[in-house]
Amino acid sequence: MTPSINDTATDTVSATGTTIVPVAIAHTPFAEKFAIPRQPALAPAATAVIELLPPFDHPDAVNGLEGVSHIWLLFQFHQVKTEAKLKVRPPRLGGNRSVGVFASRSTHRPNGIGQSVVKLEKVEGHRLRVSGVDLLNGTPIIDIKPYVPYADAIAGARNDIAPQAPAAIRVEWEAEARHQAEEEARRLGEAVIDLTEQCLAQDPKPAYQNPDAGRRYGVQLWDINVTWHYPQPDTIRVLNISRCDIPAE
Secondary structure, eight states: OOOOHHHHOOOOEEETTEEEOOSEEEEOSBSSSTTOOSSTTSOTTOEEEEEEOTTSOSGGGGTTGGGOSEEEEEEEOTTSOOOOOSEEOOGGGTTTSOEEGGGSOOSOOSSOEEEEEEEEEEEETTEEEEESOOOOTTOEEEEEEEOOHHHHSOTTOOOSSSOSOOOOOEEEEOHHHHHHHHHHHHHHTSOHHHHHHHHHTTOOSOTTOOOOTTOOEEEEETTEEEEEEEEETTEEEEEEEEEOSSOOO
16 A cells, blocks of 8 residues: 555644645755855756655656756755744845845745755656755755746746846865865765855855955865855955765765
């Protein structure tokens, strides 16, 4: 007998009497929220595996998905406190200007639900290999839908708050840090340099900060630590790439 989803899922989200359970788990390079791309597709080197959970870990659940280039992921912000905020301060507006929660894509959602469109690279049994993700490792996926170009790409659509992608800032490397990144890329089989540059070019520090050159920042990608500073306000220099104690999945 095929198990029901309530027999297999452990994490649930209750909304107006309806129980929503994860259909998959995202395995991504992002071990922490800091420096995750603020929108999907801004870091195409961010590859991930979407692992389907029972009873959806069956070929029938993804039949036909090979003919789709991109998919929508609906997910739960599982490490963000759900708050009934009416207004939020999006990083895109410098963190100083507030807008209505429904006019933003802030992680602080009433029901903690987010959505991302990602490129579907390959279907491998009950795993989907995707790229351009902006999800924390371990994010519960609550639904997967095909991207439909004629319906989802609206000609003439506008957003006055975010009319275009944010300008990238310059990313430089210390010679030794780049060498370390090349070694880690060979070990992991991942585009460590590309992902580091794509994430840092979005300037992950809080928009209200004006750091001096002596301040160090860091983030974990996979099982490596990336350390950088700002020699000038519009430039990031990667200082060090080192292995951390948490093993890669």
